[in-house]
Amino acid sequence: MTTFSLRRAPLVAALLLGLAATSAQAGQTCDVGFSNNAGGATAAGVDAFACGTDARASGLRSTALGTRANASEEDTVAVGQDSIASGFHSAALGGQAVSSGRGATAVGWQARATGEFSTATGNSAVASGANSTANGRASQATGANSSAVGQDAQATGLNSTAMGQASRATGEDATAIGQAANASGFHSSALGAQATASGRGATATGWQARATGELSTATGNTAVASGANSTATGRAATASGANSSATGQGSIASNVNTTATGQGAVASGEDATATGQGAQAAGFHSSATGALANASGRGATATGWQAAATGELSTATGNTAVASGANSTATGRAAAATSINTTATGQGAVASDEDALANGQGAQATGFHSSALGTQATASGRGATATGWQAQATGALSTSTGNSAVASGDNSTANGRAAVASGANSVAIGASSNASASNSVAIGNNSTNTRANTVSVGSAGNERALTNVAAGTQRTDAVNFGQLTDGLGELRGYVLGRFSEQDERIDQIGAMGAAMSTMLASASGIQQDNRLAAGVGYFGSETAFAVGYQRNINDRATFTLGGSFTNDEASAGLGFGYGW
Known part of the structure; x- marks a missing residue:
């Protein structure tokens, strides 16, 4: 049968009620043990109290309660088997608890508060840093002014804070909040389960978020900011380049000074910007704006859904617009500028050969140095120019101006609605005019010319007179009616004179x-x-x-x-x- 022996029952009762002994003359002891085996408690300090087998209270106003409890410093309290309170004004409460720091408090089995004014609460909790706090089983606060809260939480850096099971705050002024959160960088913050902030001044917020670059910020589950001064915002967002920014689920900014904004956006070229769902900017100094936009050329700009600027210094503006040639520009839905120095402006406009220009809905400039200006205009000849609705310039160096005008001969010119110049070096001027022979010229509405090296100002049955014609001055100049009349007058006078002379000679003969x-x-x-x-x-x-x-x-x-x-x-x- 277990029995207890109390020498001073009133004093023990007062202790259990939280009252301190008030006698100032000598220490007080109590024996608590099994029958026939009372322990020897020692209260050597003035106003000390020791209770328990081999309990020792040697400090001024110290209290030791429990088997082998030891309160050795002034105003210390050791409560629990093998507890030790050795720091000035410290308290150790719990089996094998230790408070060795000045003003330290250890509460829990094997809790240890060794730092000055430290607090360790929880089984195996350790607070070794000055002014540190460890709260939770096996938590550790080893840095000065650190706080560790949660099972196995560790705050080892100066002024660090770790909150959450297995959280780690190892950097100076670091903060880790969340299960297994880890803040190892100077002035870093990891907020979220398994979040990691290892860069200097880094901040990681979200489950498995990682901010490893200096002054980086990762916000969102599995977000990663590894570049210096980088920012990753959104689930699985990644900012790996220095000064990069990735915003949106799965967005990636992987190079220096890059910005990716939008779900799945990717900015991989230096100084590149990708904005929009799935947008990609891979070229140096490139910019892609719009869902699935693509700017892969150096200095390229793509704006619009599925717009693509793949040529160096190219620009594509409009849904599905394509600028693949160097220095090319495509503006309008489905516009395409596919060769060097080309420009396509208008829905479906196409400029496909070097230095070509297509301006207008459906305009096509496919010839070298060609220009197609107008809805559905076509310039396919080398150096050709077509201006007007459905105008066509298919001959080399040909020019067609006017709706439905056609210049198909090399070096030909058609000017006017439905004018046609099909002969080499031919010219047709006027609505529905037609010059089909080589070096032929047809001038005027409905004029036709089928003879080479001639000029026509009308057609069979629709002849025209030339008016206001200046007098010719050179041998190859045309003469006007006035010149012709004067010439005939002179010829008549000459002939009459010659006849008169002949008459005179005949008379003489x-x-x-x-x-x-x-x-x-x-x-x-x-x-x-x-x-x-x-x-x-x-x-x-x-x-x-x-x-x-x-x-x-x-x-x-x-x-x-x-x-x-x-x-x-x-x-x-x-x-x-x-x-x-």
Whole structure:
């Protein structure tokens, strides 16, 4: 049978009620034990109290209660088997509890409060840092001014706080709150189950959130901020680049100065920005804005749902717009600029060859250095230009201007609604004009020209007159009606003058003929060997004089000499006759 022996029952009763002994003359003891085996408690300190087998209260106003309880310093309290209160004004309450720090308090089995003014509460709790607090089984507060609350919580850094089962606050001024939360960085904070803040000044908030970069912030379950000055916000968001920011579930900012905003957004190029669900900015200094937008080119910008800017310094604006060429620009839904220095503006516009320009809904500029301006305009020739609704410039260096105008010949020009220039180097100007031959020109509405190297200002049955034509000055210039009239007048005068001159000569010749005939007739009747004759002739308005000489050499031979004269004309003759 178990029995208890009390030497001073009134004093023990007062202790159990929380009253301190008031006698100032000598220590008090009590024996509590099994029958025939009373322990020897020792109260050596002034106003000390010891109760329990081998209990010792050696400090001034100390209290030791329990088997081998030891209160050795002034105003200490040790309560519990093997408890030790050795710090000034300390208290150890619990089996094997230890309070060795000045003003320390240890409560719980094997609780230890060794730091000055520390508090350890809970089985195996340890508070070793000055002004530290450990609350919870096996909790540890080893840093000065630290607090550990929760089973196995540890606050080892200066001014650190760990709250939650297995939480860890190891960095200076660190705070870890949540089951297995870990704050190891200087001035770091981990808030949430299994959250980790290891970077200097880092903050992790959420289940398994991780902030490992300096001054990084991770907010959201499994969010990760590993880059310096990075921010990850949202479930599974990741900001791994320095100065990066990822906002949204599954968003990723993986390079320096990157920003990813939106569910699944990814900014992987340096200084890149991705905004929108699934947006991706992979190029250096690139920007993707809109759901599923993609900017992979260096300095590229993609704006709109599924917009894609993949070329260097390219810009795609509009849903499903594509700018894949370097320095290309695509603006409008489904617009496409696919080659270097191309520009496509308008829904469905396409600029596919180098330096091409397409402006207008459905415009197509597919030729090198070509331009298509207008709804459904097409410029497919090299250096071609098409301007107007459904205008077409398919020939090399061709130009079509006007709705439905067509320039299909190389170097051809069609200007006007439905104008057609199909011949090489041809020109058609005017609505429905048509120049189909090489080097042909058709000018005016409905004018046609099917002959090479000619100009037409009308068509068969629809001829036109040219008006206000300047006088030609060069040999190859055209003449106007005035010039033609003047020219004909001059020609008439010249012809009439020439006819007058011819008339005069004819008259003179007729007069000389008459004079010669008269002269010959006058000499024919003379029988002498020497004959001299003269004659005068008239014809029209002219008069002529003739003179002649004949010599009979013998009866078989003669010699004749003669001439005829007018004012402007003269004739002469020489003859010889012989007979046998």
